[in-house]
Each structure stands twice: as C-alpha cells, then as structure tokens.
Amino acid sequence: MFYATPGQMKAAEAYSDSHGVSYKTLMENAGAALTETICRLSLKHDLSDGILILCGKGNNGGDGFTAARYLSEAGFKVCAVLTSGDPSTELAAYEYCELSAYDVEVMALNDNIDAVFGLFSSCALIVDAVYGTGFHGELPPELKACFSFASRCGKIIVAADVPSGGNCLTGEAAEGTLKCDYTVTFGCVKTGMLSEPLKSLCGEIITADIGFTEDCFRSESYVGEGLEAEYVRSLFPKRPENSYKNQFGRLLCVAGSRRMSGAAAMALKAALRSGAGLVTLASTGEVTNRIAASCFEAMTLPLEGDESGAIAAENADIILEEAKKCTAVAIGCGLSVTEGTKAVVKAVVTGAECPIILDADGINCITDCIDIIRNTKNKLIVTPHLGELKRLYAAAFGGEADRLTMALALAREYDIIVAAKGVPNFIAGDGKLYVCKAGNPGLSRGGSGDVLTGIISAFAAQGLAPSDAAAAGVYVHGRAADLAAEKLSVMGMLPTDVIEELPFVFKEWNR
Numbered sequence: 001m002f003y004a005t006p007g008q009m010k011a012a013e014a015y016s017d018s019h020g021v022s023y024k025t026l027m028e029n030a031g032a033a034l035t036e037t038i039c040r041l042s043l044k045h046d047l048s049d050g051i052l053i054l055c056g057k058g059n060n061g062g063d064g065f066t067a068a069r070y071l072s073e074a075g076f077k078v079c080a081v082l083t084s085g086d087p088s089t090e091l092a093a094y095e096y097c098e099l100s101a102y103d104v105e106v107m108a109l110n111d112n113i114d115a116v117f118g119l120f121s122s123c124a125l126i127v128d129a130v131y132g133t134g135f136h137g138e139l140p141p142e143l144k145a146c147f148s149f150a151s152r153c154g155k156i157i158v159a160a161d162v163p164s165g166g167n168c169l170t171g172e173a174a175e176g177t178l179k180c181d182y183t184v185t186f187g188c189v190k191t192g193m194l195s196e197p198l199k200s201l202c203g204e205i206i207t208a209d210i211g212f213t214e215d216c217f218r219s220e221s222y223v224g225e226g227l228e229a230e231y232v233r234s235l236f237p238k239r240p241e242n243s244y245k246n247q248f249g250r251l252l253c254v255a256g257s258r259r260m261s262g263a264a265a266m267a268l269k270a271a272l273r274s275g276a277g278l279v280t281l282a283s284t285g286e287v288t289n290r291i292a293a294s295c296f297e298a299m300t301l302p303l304e305g306d307e308s309g310a311i312a313a314e315n316a317d318i319i320l321e322e323a324k325k326c327t328a329v330a331i332g333c334g335l336s337v338t339e340g341t342k343a344v345v346k347a348v349v350t351g352a353e354c355p356i357i358l359d360a361d362g363i364n365c366i367t368d369c370i371d372i373i374r375n376t377k378n379k380l381i382v383t384p385h386l387g388e389l390k391r392l393y394a395a396a397f398g399g400e401a402d403r404l405t406m407a408l409a410l411a412r413e414y415d416i417i418v419a420a421k422g423v424p425n426f427i428a429g430d431g432k433l434y435v436c437k438a439g440n441p442g443l444s445r446g447g448s449g450d451v452l453t454g455i456i457s458a459f460a461a462q463g464l465a466p467s468d469a470a471a472a473g474v475y476v477h478g479r480a481a482d483l484a485a486e487k488l489s490v491m492g493m494l495p496t497d498v499i500e501e502l503p504f505v506f507k508e509w510n511r
Contacts, residue, residue: 001207002188002217003224003435005404006133006168012187012216021211027059027091030186031066033208034160037184038067038125039074045156049124050077052116054109054146055096056130056164057084062092063160063186064129065099072102079105079123081116083130083143109146116146120153128178129160133168133190144176151178159183162190163201170402171195179203187212191224191404194424194435221431222408227438227475233509235464235472236275248277249461252301252326253454254319254348255333256287257341258309263334263360263450265291266495270454271330272297273502274476276461280326282319284311310336316347323352330457332362333450341365350375355460355469359383359453363392370395373414379466381417381429382410383453389420408433419456419470421449425478427471434471438478442485447495452477455502479505 004012017023038051053068055061065087068080080099085108087093099106109116120126130143139147143164150157157180162168165177168190183202185193187210192198217223239248251271256264264283268291271279279298281288284305292300301322303315323329329352335341345365349356355378358366363384366372370392373380384392386403393399393406396413400406407420407428417429427434456473460466480501484493487501 001226003191003194003226004188004217005191008217008220008223009133009187009190011220012212015216015219016212019213019215023091026210027062027066027095029210030063030160030208031070033186033210034063034067034127034158034184035070035074037158037182037206038071041125041156045124047076047124049122050079051125051127052119052123053078053080053127054083054130055080057086057088057092058132059089059092060129060132060160061087062089062095064127065092065095067127067129067160068104069095069098069102072104079107079119082106082108083146109142117149120150120155123155125156125158126150127158127160128164128180130164132161135165136167137174139165139174139176147176147178156181159202161186162193163198166192166198166201168192169404171198173197173201177201182206184208186210188217194437222428222433224433224435227434227436227471229479232472232475233511235468236509236511238511245277248275249327249458249463250278250280250325251276251457251461252280252282252323252329253457254282254311254329254331254344255335256281256283257311257334257336258284258286258305260334260336261287261290262447265295266447266450266499267330267333267454267457268295268298270451270499270502271458273499274455274458276458280322282322284309306338306340308336308338310338310341311344313340313343316344319344319348320351323348323354326354326461327463328355328357328457328461330357330359330453332359333453335361335365337361337364346372349373349380351377353377355379355381355466357381357383357453357457357460359449360388363388367391367395373416379417381419381456381460381466381470383419383421383449383456385421385449417466417470419474421452425474427467427474429470430467432467436471436474436478438475439481440485440490442490442493443481445495448498451495451498476502476505
C-alpha cells in the first residue's frame with residue numbers, strides 16, 4: 001500500500017498521463033469510484049430523497065460533476081452545486097458541460113443560498129467535492145457557513161478524495177472542515193490522512209483504484225509504503241541448525257548515567273531479545289554494576305564517570321577501540337547531556353566504522369554541531385520523538401515543519417536514516433519512506449524509545465541494511481506493543497512488558 005504527499009500525487013498523475021492513462025480517464029474513473037461507493041450505500045440507506053454534490057471550481061469539482069452524471073444514469077435524483085463559481089480547469093469545465101445532457105439540477109451557491117440550504121435539509125446524502133489534495137490555508141467564510149449548516153443536518157457525508165479543508169501533507173484541517181462518514185480517496189491514501197485531526201474527519205477511508213499503476217508511485221523517491229508483517233518477516237531468514245553467536249553480530253550499547261540507568265537496561269534487554277549474538281554495555285562503573293546484577297547475558301565495559309554520574313570525556317578512545325570489534329553501535333539512551341557526553345557522542349559519530357544508532361540524549365548532544373553527521377564512516381540511524389526531531393530540524397534548517405517534512409528533509413540533506421516516532425511512524429532514508437501503523441497509546445511513556453533503540457540496533461548488528469533495520473525495528477516494536485496491550489491494556493502496560501512480548505513476535509514468524 002502506498003501513501004503519497006500532494007506533490008507526489010501530482011507527479012503520479014503526470015506519469016500516468018504520459019504512460020497511457022490520461023488525466024481525463026483518471027477523472028472519469030474517480031467519478032465512477034464515487035458512484036460505486038454511493039450505490040453500495042444505497043443498499044443500506046434510503047437515498048430516494050436525492051444526492052447533493054458540492055463541487056469546487058478545480059479538478060476535485062470535476063470528479064463531482066462526473067459522479068453526478070453517473071449517478072443520474074443510475075437513476076438517482078442529483079443536484080450539483082457550484083460552490084466557487086464556474087469551473088476553472090479544462091477537465092472540470094468539460095465534465096460540467098457534459099451535465100447538460102443529463103437530468104441533473106445545477107445551481108450556484110452564491111445565487112441560491114436559501115435553496116441550497118433547503119436541499120441540505122431534504123436530501124439523503126451530501127458529497128464534498130470542493131477542494132482536493134492541494135488545499136492548504138483557511139476555508140472562505142461562505143464555505144465555512146455552508147459546511148457548518150451541512151454538518152448539522154445529520155445527512156450521510158461522502159468526501160471525494162479528501163474532506164475539503166484537510167491538508168494532505170500535514171494532517172491539519174482548516175476550521176469548518178466537514179466531518180465525513182466516508183472518504184473515497186483516489187489511487188492511494190494521502191500521508192496527511194494518517195494524522196489527526198484529518199484522520200478522524202475522513203471517517204471510513206475507501207481507497208479507489210482509478211488507473212494508477214505501481215510504476216506511477218515508484219517513479220518518485222520517498223513515496224510512502226506501508227510496512228506489512230510479511231515483508232518484515234522476509235528480512236529474517238531461518239537460522240541454520242549449526243548457527244553460532246558470532247554470526248548474529250556484536251552490538252556495543254553506549255548508554256546510561258546515574259539517574260537513568262534504567263534506559264540503558266531496557267535498550268540492552270531489548271537488543272538481547274531481538275537476536276543480537278553478543279551485546280556489550282559501555283557505561284559508568286556505577287551503571288554497569290547495577291545492570292550486570294539482573295542482565296546476565298550482556299557483557300560490560302565499565303567506564304569512568306564524571307561528578308554528575310555521566311560518562312566522562314576521556315572514555316572516547318576506549319569506546320572507539322571497543323567499537324572496532326562490533327557490527328553496530330547504539331548511543332544515547334539515558335546518556336545525559338554534559339560536556340563529557342557531547343565529546344563522547346561526537347567521537348563515536350565521526351569515528352566508528354560500523355552503523356550507528358543515535359537516540360535520545362545522543363541526538364541532543366549533536367544539535368549544536370549537527371554537521372558532524374555528514375562525516376560518519378558508515379550509515380547513521382536517528383530515532384527522534386517529535387521534540388528531538390524539531391531540535392534536529394531547527395539546527396539544520398531553522399524553524400520547524402510537519403513531522404514528515406522534517407524527517408524527509410533530514411534524510412535527504414544528511415544521507416541518514418530517520419525513524420520519526422509518532423502516529424504513524426515514518427522511516428525515511430536511502431530514497432525510501434516506510435509508514436508503520438503498528439503500536440498503540442501504551443507506548444506513550446518513558447522507556448519506550450529505549451526499547452525501540454535496542455531492537456533497531458540488534459537488527460543492524462545482525463547485518464540488515466540500515467533502512468531495513470530501522471523499518472523492521474519500528475514494526476516489531478509496534479507489534480510487540482500491540483501484543484502487550486491485548487494482555488495488559490494500554491494504560492497498564494510498561495516498556496518492559498513490550499520487551500517480554502518480543503519473542504512472541506518472532507514466534508509468529510517461526511523465527
């Protein structure tokens with residue numbers, strides 16, 4: 001399943017038009033898809049009072065005009081309302097003119113406000129075909145009033161492609177956007193429809209095939225693809241009978257400080273539960289002593305701590321020497337932000353020769369020198385929550401943007417993998433964008449990110465390509481969280497419960 005931004009949808013339409021499926025055919029198919037959905041609804045609801053289609057002046061309005069024609073042919077009573085004046089695009093104007101041969105009432109909103117509002121009360125179903133995927137900004141006052149009245153009439157509301165007023169990139173929605181019962185989205189779900197508030201305003205989303213081929217989407221980089229269990233499972237072949245530990249990587253986890261030893265413990269245990277062959281914790285002696293008492297499978301590299309209980313700067317060379325033996329390094333969980341940890345993170349980011357997974361305070365330690373991530377000797381994976389993502393983006397570009405835009409910008413500019421945590425999760429890098437909807441609100445507590453870092457790091461250590469390691473880690477983390485929620489509830493589950501469910505994810509796959 002693909003998830004596209006408004007810009008990517010434009011590119012897909014252009015590709016389609018130049019490869020045999022014209023813009024006109026796409027519009028005809030979109031109108032047919034709307035009609036098909038409404039015909040299905042007529043099997044459950046009495047639509048004999050008629051269908052009111054609100055049509056804008058662009059191509060979304062053209063989709064509405066096309067649906068009006070098909071619905072009239074199917075025997076429905078149909079009225080098309082021009083909400084913004086005459087059609088302004090060639091295709092929409094063509095479909096509008098075609099209506100003259102059909103039994104479709106057409107009226108302009110501005111000239112017939114009372115009549116249109118009367119139809120809101122008397123019709124059975126309303127179609128919103130005013131604005132399409134390119135909308136951003138605010139709704140005009142007259143449309144806000146129109147939508148407000150329509151929403152109070154208690155009718156079935158169906159959106160064409162997206163509820164008008166919804167931002168298909170960010171998921172924002174203008175004041176007055178209609179809350180729809182159904183959204184018939186054309187070609188694929190748009191990325192903004194995955195995020196609130198637009199997600200809730202869409203109602204049930206029906207994805208309609210209107211003629212796009214897979215190549216239409218694959219012709220562009222960073223078109224979102226849904227992460228599915230079968231794909232993630234395929235990344236993990238069955239282990240041969242004569243397996244031994246060195247086949248499954250050596251992970252160095254640089255984590256923990258006096259006040260946050262638990263973060264190191266969770267990252268460590270998650271990595272061990274995710275199949276890494278050998279795992280070593282590098283932290284202060286105070287932290288390694290605490291964790292060694294309950295995590296028997298891990299090795300430890302005790303380091304000197306500073307007065308605050310964080311790893312001291314003079315440990316950088318020791319860590320880099322240990323990293324030479326490893327196939328991945330995770331750094332940042334519970335690390336603290338001090339001058340010493342900043343020096344250690346900078347040394348690891350620029351000096352380690354294996355993939356690096358940077359999380360939490362590891363990210364915070366580089367925001368004042370972000371350009372050092374251009375100088376890594378291998379691939380860098382960062383796993384920011386929204387606050388950390390904003391700090392990275394501000395350091396790189398200034399200001400802030402929506403979560404997807406920030407993740408893509410950082411991935412492109414610095415050639416890194418960005419696992420942007422949120423709902424949904426976005427994993428961007430190497431020209432790919434994965435969208436992962438696994439997981440639940442039970443992950444919204446301290447420690448969940450440390451568990452994710454441990455999982456991703458274990459997969460990277462085992463040799464998965466960094467983009468695959470990040471994508472698989474996010475999916476497995478979410479799936480384990482869903483299993484934990486089924487047993488314990490989203491309110492009562494803990495990050496450590498997610499770790500305990502990891503073996504059952506792999507058991508589902510016979511791995």
